[in-house]
Amino acid sequence: MSHPPFAVTVDLVLMTIADGALSALMQRRAEEPFTGYSALPGGFVGVDEGLDDAARRVLTDKAGLAGGDSAWLEQLFTFGDPQRDPRMRIVSVAYFALFPHAVLAEAVLSRPDLRLTTVSNLGEPLAFDHAAIIAAAHGRLKGKLDYSPIAFALLPELFTLRDLQAVHEAISGTKINKPAFRRRMLGTNWIEPTGQRESDTPFRPAELYRKSAHVADWRAD
Amino acid sequence: MSHPPFAVTVDLVLMTIADGALSALMQRRAEEPFTGYSALPGGFVGVDEGLDDAARRVLTDKAGLAGGDSAWLEQLFTFGDPQRDPRMRIVSVAYFALFPHAVLAEAVLSRPDLRLTTVSNLGEPLAFDHAAIIAAAHGRLKGKLDYSPIAFALLPELFTLRDLQAVHEAISGTKINKPAFRRRMLGTNWIEPTGQRESDTPFRPAELYRKSAHVADWRAD
DNA sequence: CATGCATATATGTCTATTGCATATAAGGCA
DNA sequence: TGCCTTATATGCAATAGACATATATGCATG
Numbered sequence: 257m258s259h260p261p262f263a264v265t266v267d268l269v270l271m272t273i274a275d276g277a278l279s280a281l282m283q284r285r286a287e288e289p290f291t292g293y294s295a296l297p298g299g300f301v302g303v304d305e306g307l308d309d310a311a312r313r314v315l316t317d318k319a320g321l322a323g324g325d326s327a328w329l330e331q332l333f334t335f336g337d338p339q340r341d342p343r344m345r346i347v348s349v350a351y352f353a354l355f356p357h358a359v360l361a362e363a364v365l366s367r368p369d370l371r372l373t374t375v376s377n378l379g380e381p382l383a384f385d386h387a388a389i390i391a392a393a394h395g396r397l398k399g400k401l402d403y404s405p406i407a408f409a410l411l412p413e414l415f416t417l418r419d420l421q422a423v424h425e426a427i428s429g430t431k432i433n434k435p436a437f438r439r440r441m442l443g444t445n446w447i448e449p450t451g452q453r454e455s456d457t458p459f460r461p462a463e464l465y466r467k468s469a470h471v472a473d474w475r476a477d
Numbered sequence: 478m479s480h481p482p483f484a485v486t487v488d489l490v491l492m493t494i495a496d497g498a499l500s501a502l503m504q505r506r507a508e509e510p511f512t513g514y515s516a517l518p519g520g521f522v523g524v525d526e527g528l529d530d531a532a533r534r535v536l537t538d539k540a541g542l543a544g545g546d547s548a549w550l551e552q553l554f555t556f557g558d559p560q561r562d563p564r565m566r567i568v569s570v571a572y573f574a575l576f577p578h579a580v581l582a583e584a585v586l587s588r589p590d591l592r593l594t595t596v597s598n599l600g601e602p603l604a605f606d607h608a609a610i611i612a613a614a615h616g617r618l619k620g621k622l623d624y625s626p627i628a629f630a631l632l633p634e635l636f637t638l639r640d641l642q643a644v645h646e647a648i649s650g651t652k653i654n655k656p657a658f659r660r661r662m663l664g665t666n667w668i669e670p671t672g673q674r675e676s677d678t679p680f681r682p683a684e685l686y687r688k689s690a691h692v693a694d695w696r697a698d
Numbered sequence: 699c700a701t702g703c704a705t706a707t708a709t710g711t712c713t714a715t716t717g718c719a720t721a722t723a724a725g726g727c728a
Numbered sequence: 729t730g731c732c733t734t735a736t737a738t739g740c741a742a743t744a745g746a747c748a749t750a751t752a753t754g755c756a757t758g
Contacts, residue, residue, distance in 0.1 A: 699758100714746100
């Protein structure tokens with residue numbers, strides 16, 4: 257058999273927790289096709305460029321994220337329906353990336369074509385098959401939540417147990433029992449107390465934790 | 478940005494349990510590159526062909542598996558290192574598929590270029606990055622074992638609880654406590670007793686079970 | 699300065715699950 | 729008939745989680 261030409265792209269689901277809800281960064285399209293639609297940031301893979309490299313490049317260039325090199329970035333799934341792009345045959349390798357809210361909030365402020373949308377309620381039809389890509393990203397995130405320290409990628413360096421629980425609840429869509437969650441998290445070796453406490457609370461301040469050093473580069477696909 | 482041409486292939490990790498060990502179907506290569514090496518069955522994706530369709534086609538044509546349409550087939554990961562194929566830039570979408578032992582055993586008997594190799598000990602260097610693909614397939618299988626009825630795809634229609642436990646032990650690489658495994662499996666609604674018993678055993682015959690009808694088309698990626 | 703509020707943090711109980719040990723059942727075979 | 733091997737069932741301890749409740753603490757309010 258011959259080897260027909262394809263274009264290969266990467267599409268990125270950049271997620272964070274905004275206002276207690278899992279949210280993804282969308283980009284308003286200026287060109288055909290799907291002009292004016294919201295789409296995931298993405299781009300063509302260079303002919304001498306690795307897939308992960310292409311994803312990191314799109315992170316920096318298209319979404320304007322300086323901290324792209326330190327973000328949690330993971331290949332998600334590959335979408336290759338022959339009809340998924342009306343222009344030509346495009347196979348898209350989807351990635352998802354996780355950020356503390358401040359990082360994506362700053363990107364949205366600095367770029368008028370970017371916005372955050374709630375993952376569980378997109379609010380408008382998206383370009384291409386991007387709604388399916390987002391659903392796959394949410395599913396993967398939900399599945400890894402319990403056995404991998406993935407939630408910390410959505411939090412700043414210092415966080416309280418309440419913050420961490422809010423992340424878990426936003427992703428899983430369920431309320432979690434507080435003492436049980438607390439024991440479970442302290443039982444893992446994923447977090448360590450800092451001795452510091454949050455400030456400016458109208459109530460008793462909670463202790464601040466940070467992700468343990470030995471899970472800094474944890475992965476398990 | 479332009480869209481440089483890629484070739485897109487699918488590579489298949491066809492697995493079963495052989496002699497109590499998780500095993501994968503390998504094909505001896507007759508052409509360059511890697512002539513004489515063992516490789517995963519694979520092939521180019523047609524320009525108007527979906528990725529899953531291409532995987533099913535390779536299952537039937539290259540590996541000679543008639544029952545390919547009913548097998549458990551799942552996209553695994555996409556490998557796209559620019560150097561992974563010396564001929565040209567190829568992005569390969571890897572799939573894994575699961576079969577009862579008899580299906581792959583028959584394929585091996587009818588085709589001299591096919592053989593089964595133990596996943597945990599390949600015994601020889603493989604072509605391309607296929608060793609990494611097999612490792613990824615094993616990891617995915619191990620991860621899904623506990624929360625999905627994936628093991629039944631490796632067993633014939635009727636099986637004993639001992640058979641099922643052997644599958645779990647082969648994949649996880651650990652010994653499992655028998656009464657606990659038994660209770661856990663009977664506690665799920667994944668299996669149902671048939672009332673039949675195995676025959677020709679030199680000891681008390683065990684009851685034969687089958688996969689429950691409502692998990693026949695179960696998936697959760 | 700005392701009190702109350704909202705939340706953090708700790709503990710105690712109940713239940714479900716799992717590991718482990720043991721007891722009983724049943725077919726084949728000497 | 730009795731023994732061997734495995735199937736099947738059950739009892740007990742250890743563990744982990746859900747849930748309720750008690751105590752601690754910073755701040756606001758009077």
